[in-house]
Amino acid sequence: MLSGIDVDTALQRIGVAHDFDYRKSQADSNIMFLHRHLEDGEIYFLTNQRPHAEVTEATFRVDGKIPEIWRAETGSVEPASYRTEGGRTIVTLKLAPYEAYFVAFRKNATATAVTVPSISSTTLSKLDAGWSLTFQAGRGAPTIPLTTNVGSGTSSCAGAPRAGSSWAARPVSPNGVLARIRSRSH
Numbered sequence: 001m002l003s004g005i006d007v008d009t010a011l012q013r014i015g016v017a018h019d020f021d022y023r024k025s026q027a028d029s030n031i032m033f034l035h036r037h038l039e040d041g042e043i044y045f046l047t048n049q050r051p052h053a054e055v056t057e058a059t060f061r062v063d064g065k066i067p068e069i070w071r072a073e074t075g076s077v078e079p080a081s082y083r084t085e086g087g088r089t090i091v092t093l094k095l096a097p098y099e100a101y102f103v104a105f106r107k108n109a110t111a112t113a114v115t116v117p118s119i120s121s122t123t124l125s126k127l128d129a130g131w132s133l134t135f136q137a138g139r140g141a142p143t144i145p146l147t148t149n150v151g152s153g154t155s156s157c158a159g160a161p162r163a164g165s166s167w168a169a170r171p172v173s174p175n176g177v178l179a180r181i182r183s184r185s186h
Contacts, residue, residue, distance in 0.1 A: 017088065020044060022058040029054055031095065041065050041106035048095035055094050058103075063087045065105035066114070072102065083113035 002010045008018075020033045030049040035042065042062050048054050060067070067089060069078040080103070081092045091103060135141030 017061055018059070019061045020046075020058065022056045022093070025054055025056050026050075026052065029056070031056070031058070031093075038104075038106065041104065043070075043105070044103045045100065046093070046095065046103060047100035048098055051097045053094065053096050056092075058091050058093050060089045060091065060103070060105070061087075062089045062105045064109050065089070066107045066109045067091045068104045068106070070102035070104050072100075077104075079114075079116045081114060081116045084109070 002013065005013075011018075019035055022029075022031055028050060031054060032047050032049055034045040036044075042060070042065065044060060046058075063084055067080040067082050069080050070076075071078070083090050089105070093103075095101075132145040134145045135143075137143070
């Protein structure tokens with residue numbers, strides 16, 4: 001029995017590592033967690049309790065499993081960069097202000113470290129005038145062009161596209177272009 005010390009110190013003395021820990025990126029960083037054991041792995045619910053973003057490395061008392069980010073609001077599952085050291089998995093995390101998501105460990109890892117490329121975006125063209133959007137026929141999309149006037153905050157499914165410049169998406173499948181956007185002249 002240990003008395004007169006806090007729980008963290010007591011667990012350290014008997015050789016039990018923290019279940020979850022992270023490197024604070026700011027003095028007031030506060031990422032809270034809940035952990036549940038699953039039949040096929042582990043799941044942690046993380047929540048950023050601050051009005052600023054957190055970019056950090058977090059350590060989980062999990063070994064031999066691949067971390068995934070589960071976003072409840074979108075249903076998306078994303079891979080995460082990680083490495084394993086001393087029976088723990090270290091995961092690079094980015095949490096927006098007050099953001100919460102799950103980190104799940106279900107699939108067996110075949111590597112001790114994985115770096116997931118960061119997603120970046122590039123502006124191909126600006127749609128700074130009114131525009132209309134038409135879809136390739138026969139794919140279940142609307143047959144009437146979707147139109148909007150920039151700045152008005154309104155859109156509709158009426159009217160025909162007018163002459164103007166156009167931009168077409170590159171095919172994402174061998175079946176061809178999925179959508180075409182045309183700027184409308186006023």
